Amino acid sequence: MQGYPSIEFVNTAGDRVGATVGRVPDQQPLVMLAPGQTATALLVQMNVGIYLGCAYPAQTTSSSTLRVSPPGGEKLVSVPLRSNVCRSPSLDQSAVTPVEVTTP
Numbered sequence: 001m002q003g004y005p006s007i008e009f010v011n012t013a014g015d016r017v018g019a020t021v022g023r024v025p026d027q028q029p030l031v032m033l034a035p036g037q038t039a040t041a042l043l044v045q046m047n048v049g050i051y052l053g054c055a056y057p058a059q060t061t062s063s064s065t066l067r068v069s070p071p072g073g074e075k076l077v078s079v080p081l082r083s084n085v086c087r088s089p090s091l092d093q094s095a096v097t098p099v100e101v102t103t104p
Contacts, residue, residue, distance in 0.1 A: 002030045003071035004098050005041050009063035009085050010078070017061050018085035022095040031099050038102040039070075045083065045094040054086035054093070061087050071099060 007021040024044065031039050048060045066079045086093050 001033075001039065001071045001073075001099060003028050004096055005071060006067075006069045006073075006076075007043060007094075007096055008067045009083065009094075010065040010067050011062065012064045016067075017063050018087065019089050019092055019094075022092045024095045024097045026098055028098045029100060031101055033101065039099045040102045041099045042097040043094060044096070048084045048086055048093065051086065051091055051093065053088050054091055059087055060084050 004023050008016045009018050009021075011017045021043070024042075033039060043066075048054050054060060061084070063083045063085050064080065066081045067076045068079055069076045
């Protein structure tokens with residue numbers, strides 16, 4: 001596989017909240033996994049309340065889950081993660097790195 005996972009924040013009703021998770025510009029190595037190996041990507045999330053348009057409680061909402069799929073994948077996996085996110089779909093507040101082989 002190669003590239004970035006797809007990640008979205010989801011509320012308890014199962015609806016996507018906030019902006020689409022952006023991408024940290026970086027090299028996108030081809031990841032070949034042997035049986036039993038895993039791959040990882042780093043999700044970076046900024047604190048709500050420091051952005052214009054996301055500074056007040058009415059401009060934020062809660063997420064309960066991350067929905068994640070591998071690069072080019074269609075199967076979504078739900079990962080529990082409680083987080084505050086900006087309501088605005090236009091405020092980039094998080095980004096993900098390309099996948100890479102997990103090293104022990």
